[in-house]
Amino acid sequence: MLLYIHVPFCRSKCAYCSFFSLPLSDQLSLNAYLNLLLKEIAFWGRRLGSVPVSSLYFGGGTPSLLSLAGLERIIRALDTAFSLQPGLECSLEANPDSCEDPEYLRGLKSLGVNRLSLGLQSLDNAQLRRLERRHDAAQGVRVFDLARWAGFENINLDLIWGLPGQCLRSWLQTLDKTLSLQPEHIACYGLSIEGDTPLAQTVVSGETTLPAEDVQAKMFLRGAEMLESRGFLQYEISNFSRMGYACRHNQGYWDGVEYLGLGAGAVSTLGGRRWENPKNLNQYARLVRWERLGENAQELTPSERVKELIMLSLRTACGLELKAYTRAAGKTFLREHARLIQVLRQNELIRISEGRLRLTKAGMLVSNSILEHFFPATQAP
Template sequence: MLLYLHVPFCRAKCAYCAFYSKVPQGDDLALFERAALAEIEALGRRHGRPRLDTVYVGGGTPTLMPVWLWERLVAAIGRHFDLPRGIEFTTEANPDSVDVWLLQDLRGLGVNRLSLGVQSLSDADLELLGRPHTRAQALAAVEAARAAGFRNLSLDFIWGLPGQRLATWLRQLRFVAENLRPEHLSCYSLTREPGTPLAARLDAEELPLPDEGEQARMFVNGTSFLESAGFLHYEISNFARMGFVCRHNMGYWEGRDYLGVGPSAVSTVSGRRWENPRELSAWAKAALAGTTGGNAEQLSERERLRETIMLSLRTARGLSLKAYGRATGRSFVREHSRLLTGLRQHGLVRITRDYVRLTTGGMLVSNLILERLLGDADG
């Protein structure tokens, strides 16, 4: 079982972000505390104090929470779940929200993996994205993490930014690999999220994006560089040194059960899925009344199979043909023979006796490939 805790608080809303977050006001922190403690207790009881494989605290900016609130939340998780020592316990953080003393406190509470939202090491790019930190603060946060004892450090970056070119992206990756030396990297292409300030500027053509060819080179050449630097490209956007694959996210891609705490958090257990209310006040009301999860829906076998295909093909391992055959009684390769033949001829998939997996080129156009595969399945 995986546990995700969504902390919705940020100092300010970034220009590109569509996740639910808010600047804390008044008694927001106290309300969040009461509701989160109630939901943690309810989920633990409802599911028989399950053993956790990972804990992931995301947001928002979880490291805006005071240490006393961290202590209460971690203690509650330990009371209502089986929390083995040494499990992967991640928190997200923004570089401007941490110092060595806070990080030492979190290490003392059992947090052993830190995911820093760096996004860029260019001050101009950070300003464009509306990020609240600078390059200098990002470098200082990495130093603080190491000084606090973190030996599992992940850094997030965004590529395909307005005005960005292949050379600048590769130069940044080289600096990160050789100087910051994280155990894990998440490199996401810029997504135009409707309703965000950045999307409005892009729609108005105020900001020139790299063309498709340049973006393709950023992905392919960036992947090639990171692999040569010792990183395993284990999922479309994720790279890890040996032994540092993110177990929490792999759990999602492998279809493991997970529970979500907090506003907008999603849970899926034994094919039943529910999503918490998005707004803090609405979620807190439901959590305190014990009614979160009341909107659960049972996924159909077809829906679960489609998810398995989509999530498996995001990973370097790919889709297990044996598992697909056991689940359906059918051959995936025969079902999609014409499409897979064409994809293989274009170097977009590899097919072995046991797996179908996307190549680096296939990952670049994964959305189109999945659309075709799932369209085949529906047909």
């Protein structure tokens, strides 16, 4: 089983962010949330028993706002409630402005955090200001260096392409600077304009202009080429790693491993059932105190499971195992989607080999559109 811990607090909300996060008003709010987390951990420990856990991931929000003492309490509670396996991958997301403290970073390492994920997003100060990030490029580099000093041997750096004011050259320059730091993993996400975020509002109003679609396509393709030429493997649409450093936690999601999400807004999938904790802190607190967590779980239908198999598999470089599809759907994928597959192959958007169907890099660029065409015809028995 995978374990995910959601820490929804941030010092401030970034202009593009649509994830569930809340402004941190004071340390008391964080302490109160920590106590709720500890109660939820104990609840699921009693409910599930000593389940083996292969990966632990602290996400947010900004988990690096947690104190070392708070993190230690969480990890000890998890170790009591579950069976944390030897060789556990323990990842923690951090923003540069919240962890520019060498002793804090050394403390994380001593607690067992062995994978650090830093939210750089860009190494261009003008772009960071547009995103309303709290750090600048120099601070991002300093924190990376401090993490190395603290003993971290597995560091991921998050970057975003397709930003306002970004051209192909500036994106490749950011990528080149990032590569010069020699991280083990780089996640490159295309900017997503979502909901009523401040950035979305300025795009709709015309105040902010995004790079043209053909430029964004070149950012994705040329960026992938640069990364691969420097020893990084693209193992998922947005994720690149050196050999042996793929994120085991995220890989577990894409492989369909069961996971338990703890904290407000966290999602779980166990035993073919899925549920989400409330994003409202008061509602979450009530469910924790009343021990009624997971009562909103919904059984995943056979059709939903098949669709998820396609969607998650095709995000990865390994692609969809055709026999796995036949086992899940009772049908032959190549026969069921014969006409669409022919068109995709003619346009060099997919390739089929060794019993797997994979998206090419050009196919990954339009993966959402490809998946939409697969889904209407997909039905489970």
